[in-house]
Amino acid sequence: MNLRQFISNNPTALKNLNLDSLAKDQKIAKVLGLVWNTVVDTLTINFPQPAEPPLTKRKVLRTMASCFDPLGLVSPVVLPLKELYQRSWSRAEKWDQPVLLTDKITFEEATRGWGHQKIELPRLTADPYEWELMKCTALLMLQ
Numbered sequence: 001m002n003l004r005q006f007i008s009n010n011p012t013a014l015k016n017l018n019l020d021s022l023a024k025d026q027k028i029a030k031v032l033g034l035v036w037n038t039v040v041d042t043l044t045i046n047f048p049q050p051a052e053p054p055l056t057k058r059k060v061l062r063t064m065a066s067c068f069d070p071l072g073l074v075s076p077v078v079l080p081l082k083e084l085y086q087r088s089w090s091r092a093e094k095w096d097q098p099v100l101l102t103d104k105i106t107f108e109e110a111t112r113g114w115g116h117q118k119i120e121l122p123r124l125t126a127d128p129y130e131w132e133l134m135k136c137t138a139l140l141m142l143q
Helices: 057-066 075-090 101-111
Strands: 028-031 034-037 042-046 118-122
Touching (some): 057 101, 075 101
Antiparallel strands (some): 034 042, 042 118
């Protein structure tokens, strides 16, 4: 298997590669399921449109799964939905049975404002010029 379709936000890294091995679109790429904008160096997390009524356990799971975040960056936003989903399992609700009114209110509060919104986060969160060289001089004596 050959590696292909390289992309980078650093032109120096790409100059030694063949044109055949470069990605066609050098501005936008998908990395770990997230959209990476190489021009401004941001990762974008897309939020889905909340489920339509009647709200069921199946629709809660679909909404949670639609907010793909492998890095866990928006976990605090999705956590109320995970708790709601867990409660529905503990009550042994059926997949297509409407959820309780309290759970419906929790769902609406948690997903208010989601409607195809997106969050853009800087990919690099550390200072690239700040680093520290550490040295270990521990000696191990064997007997």
